[in-house]
Amino acid sequence: MIRISSQQIFSGGINRLQELNTSLNNTQQQIATGKRVNTPSDDPVAAARILRLDQELSRVETYQRNVDLADNRLKQEESALESSIDVIQRIRELTVQAGNGSLSANDRRSISSELEERLGQLANIANTRDASGEYIFSGFQGAVKAFEQNEFGNWTYQGDEGQRILEIDDGVTVPISDAGKDIFVRVPAAAVGENTNVNSGATISGVSVINEADLQAGFPGSFPDDISIQIDENGDITASNSLGPLTVTPATYQSGEPFEIAGVEATISGPLPAATTIDTYTLKINEKQSVFGTIENLIAGLNSIDKTNPAGQAAYDDLIANSLINLDNAQESIILKQTELGGRMNAVESTKTFLEDSSVYSNEIRSRLQDVDYAEAISNLSFQSFVLQAAQQSFAQVSRLSLFDRL
Incomplete structure (x- = not known):
């Protein structure tokens, strides 16, 4: 015969009620958080996979921020280069106009005045800054103005030749800047x-x-x-x-x-x-000649060359012809850089799409492992509440059983 003491009855009943209450609390927590796995003990295998997926999503988010930064920087550089082409094209039109043999000295000075304005405009474009205030064409010297006027009033490059590189995925890097020296200074000059x-x-x-x-x-x-x-x-x-x-x-x-x-x-x-x-x-x-040097020489020639003698006329004709060639070379140099930028932007866009797909896939897998099925959870909650209530009533009945009740 097995004898069961009153203490055993109470301990067993209390343990059972605690188990049922714990299960009920877990289900309530799942419904409240929307997660099936809130602690590793809920599902150790799923918890390990969720941890790896969280790490993967964190990696993807970091690279997505880099992709957005690269995209913004490249688009800003492309916009600056497009604006510089427009300015150089206007300068070229003025140069062609200056080649008109019927222009007076005053006409040439008027053209020279607009050229000076356009030169300043081009310098402002070359000194474009990004959202953080750094000059985008200064290489690694982001805090240094790309182009400054020296004591003679000529625009000279102040940055270095560095090119900033950004990692946008594992093993995938893209240049996000270009030194102004390569774009505006090292321009092939006319013979x-x-x-x-x-x-x-x-x-x-x-x-x-x-x-x-x-x-x-x-x-x-x-x-x-x-x-x-x-x-x-x-x-x-x-x-x-x-x-x-x-x-x-x-x-x-x-x-x-x-x-x-x-x-x-x-x-x-x-x-x-x-x-x-x-x-x-x-x-x-x-x-090689800086596009700024080309424009500066053109301005100086328009203001100083005397066309009243054959030598002066020949020098003036050379000035116009060489300036046109140099301006065309400058435009070609910028267009080549734009083509290169287009390739980089395509690479960034492809990587962006890949990272977005990776994020969607990882989130979907994590959701399957982690997210709660509300219909099932609510059903379980109802059933667990019923079982707990029944157990409490049963325990209340059993706990009153005693030999003293029979005396």
Whole structure:
């Protein structure tokens, strides 16, 4: 015969009521929080998977913030470059207008005044700042103004050549900035002639590349560099570069008549050098010039060149022609950078879409593991409440059973 003491009855009843109450509280908590798994003990396997999914979602959210930052920075740079192209296009129109031979000195000064305004506008664009106040074209020196005027009033680059890189996914990085030096300063310049050592008073002008293929052929295996030209007292023209002699066509000097060297045409005007002397000129082929320098030179030329003599007219014509070439090169440089930006923005957009898909998928899996089924939970709550109530009533009846009741 098994004897059950009153204390055992009370302990068993209380333990059972506590178990039922705990289950009821867990179900109430699930309904209140909307989560099936609130503690690891609720479902250890699901809790471990939920923890990994939370870590994955945290990683995705971090990269999504980086993607948004990259997208904003690239869009701001693209907008700045688009604005700079518009300004340079207007400057080009003014340059073409300045080339009109019927303009008076006052007309040229009026054009020069607008060019100065446009130059300042271009500098403001090059000094664009992002939302945090950093200059976007200053490289790593975000706190330093990209372009400042020096003591001579010329705009010069103040930043460095750094390019900021941002990680937008595991192993995926994208540049989010470009140094202004690469965009606005290192612009291929028009080929120009320089009076290197001239005693006769002759001048070189009308320098232009008329055949790119011939120019490249004149420098086999290397990049085109400066060409040196010599004219002696007999009018013989010789030319050479770093690789050796070059062919001159025609090889006999005629004042004011163009000649060609390795695809480059030039004209020299003036007397022959004196006996036993040689005039030397240099063709600058591979120079770089800041777009700001191009505009500054154009403004200075419009204000100072005297067109009343042949030499002045030739210098003015060269100024207009070279300025147009340099402005076209500047626009091309910016357009190339825009193309590069477009590729980066496409990469950012693709990564953004991928991260959004990853977030949706991870959230969906986590929801299946963690979120409560309200219909099932409410049904369980009702059933558990009924069981608890029945257990309480049963315990109340049992707890009154005693031998003393039989006496």
